[in-house]
Amino acid sequence: MNLTLKVWRQKNAQDAGRFETYTTSEADPEMSFMEMLDIVNQDIIRKGGDPIAFDHDCREGICGTCGVVINGVPHGGHGTTTCQLYMRHFKDGETITIEPWRARPFPVLKDLIVDRAALDRIIVAGGYISASTGSAPDANGILVPKPDSDAAMNYAVCIGCGACVAACPNGSAMLFTAAKVAHLNLLPQGQPERYTRTANMVAQMDKEGFGGCTNHGECTAVCPAHIDMSAIARLNRDLLAATLKGVA
Amino acid sequence: MAVVALYRSTIGKKVIMAVTGFIWVGYVVLHMFGNLKYFVGATSINGWAEFLRTFGQDILGYSGFLWVVRLVLVSAVLLHILMAYQLTQLDWASRPVRYSGRNYLSATFSSRTMRWGGVFILLFLVYHILHMTVGNIHPNYEELKPYHNLVVAFRDPIQVVFYVAAMIVLGLHLYHGVWSMLQTLGVNSFPRNATLHRVAQAIAILVPLGFISLPLAILLGIGVRP
Numbered sequence: 137m138n139l140t141l142k143v144w145r146q147k148n149a150q151d152a153g154r155f156e157t158y159t160t161s162e163a164d165p166e167m168s169f170m171e172m173l174d175i176v177n178q179d180i181i182r183k184g185g186d187p188i189a190f191d192h193d194c195r196e197g198i199c200g201t202c203g204v205v206i207n208g209v210p211h212g213g214h215g216t217t218t219c220q221l222y223m224r225h226f227k228d229g230e231t232i233t234i235e236p237w238r239a240r241p242f243p244v245l246k247d248l249i250v251d252r253a254a255l256d257r258i259i260v261a262g263g264y265i266s267a268s269t270g271s272a273p274d275a276n277g278i279l280v281p282k283p284d285s286d287a288a289m290n291y292a293v294c295i296g297c298g299a300c301v302a303a304c305p306n307g308s309a310m311l312f313t314a315a316k317v318a319h320l321n322l323l324p325q326g327q328p329e330r331y332t333r334t335a336n337m338v339a340q341m342d343k344e345g346f347g348g349c350t351n352h353g354e355c356t357a358v359c360p361a362h363i364d365m366s367a368i369a370r371l372n373r374d375l376l377a378a379t380l381k382g383v384a
Numbered sequence: 385m386a387v388v389a390l391y392r393s394t395i396g397k398k399v400i401m402a403v404t405g406f407i408w409v410g411y412v413v414l415h416m417f418g419n420l421k422y423f424v425g426a427t428s429i430n431g432w433a434e435f436l437r438t439f440g441q442d443i444l445g446y447s448g449f450l451w452v453v454r455l456v457l458v459s460a461v462l463l464h465i466l467m468a469y470q471l472t473q474l475d476w477a478s479r480p481v482r483y484s485g486r487n488y489l490s491a492t493f494s495s496r497t498m499r500w501g502g503v504f505i506l507l508f509l510v511y512h513i514l515h516m517t518v519g520n521i522h523p524n525y526e527e528l529k530p531y532h533n534l535v536v537a538f539r540d541p542i543q544v545v546f547y548v549a550a551m552i553v554l555g556l557h558l559y560h561g562v563w564s565m566l567q568t569l570g571v572n573s574f575p576r577n578a579t580l581h582r583v584a585q586a587i588a589i590l591v592p593l594g595f596i597s598l599p600l601a602i603l604l605g606i607g608v609r610p
Contacts, residue, residue, distance in 0.1 A: 155484065213489060233485065338394075347471075349395075349398070351567050366573050
C-alpha cells in the first residue's frame with residue numbers, strides 16, 4: 137500500500153505544532169495502524185529524523201493507552217482502539233490525517249501524546265469504594281441481582297482512553313465520568329458513597345475544564361468499549377438525587 | 385446550598401435548560417391546539433382568545449391568568465438563553481485547538497444546529513409577538529380578533545414562507561431538544577432510548593405541521609369565510 141500521512145508534530149506543550157507530511161510504500165492491509173506507524177518511524181530514524189511520538193502499550197485493545205484522531209474520528213471509527221484498527225480499512229494511495237486528542241484538559245506532551253491525568257483526577261474524586269481490608273469476605277456474602285451486575289459490567293468495561301472527550305464537539309468528559317459513576321452506583325458495594333461520589337466526580341470533571349454534554353452521541357459512536365448514552369442519563373439522575381438529598 | 389451547587393455544575397445548567405425547555409414544549413403544544421380551532425371557525429378561535437383571558441378571572445382578574453403564563457414563559461426563555469450562553473462558553477473553551485477536519489458519526493443536523501437554530505427561533509419569537517400579539521407590524525390588527533388577524537396576515541405569501549421556515553427550524557430544535565431534555569432529566573435508559581427518540585420525533589413533526597397547516601390553508605383559501 138502507498139500512503140501519504142499528514143501527522144501532527146509538536147515538540148512539547150509550549151510548541152505551537154504543525155502538520156508534516158510523510159509517505160510510505162511499505163504498508164500492508166494486514167498490518168495494524170500502529171505497525172504502519174512503526175514502519176514510518178523506522179524510515180524517519182534511518183533518515184536521521186525524530187520519530188513520531190504516540191502512546192501505546194498492550195496493542196491488544198484492552199489497556200486504553202493508545203488513541204489518535206484519524207481522518208477526523210478518534211480511533212478511526214471502526215469500533216476499536218487505534219491499535220486494533222487494521223490497514224485494510226484504508227485505500228491504496230489514501231492520504232491519512234493523524235492528530236492528537238484535542239481538549240483543553242488534555243495538553244499535548246509531544247506530537248500525538250496527550251496528558252490524560254485529568255481523567256485520573258476524576259477517579260481520585262470518587263471512582264472507588266471504601267472497604268475495610270482484612271481477611272477475604274465469604275463468597276456470595278453480598279448478593280447482586282443479575283441485571284444489575286450485567287449493567288454494571290457494561291459500564292465497567294471503560295478503559296479510560298479518552299476517545300469520548302476527543303470525539304465530543306464540546307470536549308466533554310461526561311461519558312467517561314458517567315461510566316465510572318454508573319458502574320459503582322449500580323452495585324451494593326457502591327451504595328454507601330453513591331451520592332457523594334456522584335457529586336464529587338462531577339465537580340472534579342467541571343473543575344478540569346471539560347465542556348458540557350449536548351447529547352450528540354459522538355462519544356458513544358467512537359467508544360471502543362461501546363458504552364452507551366444511558367450511562368449519562370444515570371449520572372444525571374444520580375446528581376439530581378444527590379442535590380435533593382443535599383449532598384451535592 | 386445544594387441548588388446553588390447544582391446551578392454551578394454543567395449538569396445543573398443543563399437541568400435548568402431541560403426544565404425551561406419542557407415548559408416551552410408544553411406551551412407550543414397548547415398554542416398549536418388553540419390555533420387548530422381556526423379550522424372550526426371564527427367563533428371558535430375568537431372564543432379561545434377570550435377564554436384565555438376570562439379563565440380564572442374570579443381569582444386573578446381579567447387577563448390575569450394570561451399574564452401569569454406570559455411571566456412564566458418569559459422567565460423560562462431568559463433562563464434557557466442564559467444557560468445556553470454559559471454552557472456554550474464552557475464548551476468552546478474546552479477545545480481551544482480545533483481538528484483539521486471533523487467527521488461526525490452520530491451528531492445530526494438537528495443536534496448541530498441547536499445554538500444557531502435557537503437564535504433564529506428567538507428572532508422569530510420577537511417578530512411573531514409584534515406581528516400577532518402586539519400587532520404593530522400587522523397590516524390591519526384588531527384586538528381579540530385572531531381569525532381576522534390571521535386571515536389578513538397570511539394572505540401575504542412572504543409571511544407564509546417566513547413562518548414555514550421558522551416552524552421547520554422549530555421542528556429541528558424540538559427533535560434534538562425533546563430527547564436531550566429527557567436524557568438530561570435522567571428519564572432515558574437503554575431499553576427506553578428508542579421509545580424516547582420516537583416521542584421526540586412525533587413532537588418535532590406534529591407541532592410544526594399543526595402550525596404550518598394554518599397559514600397554508602389561509603393562503604389556499606381553505607376555511608376562509610368572508
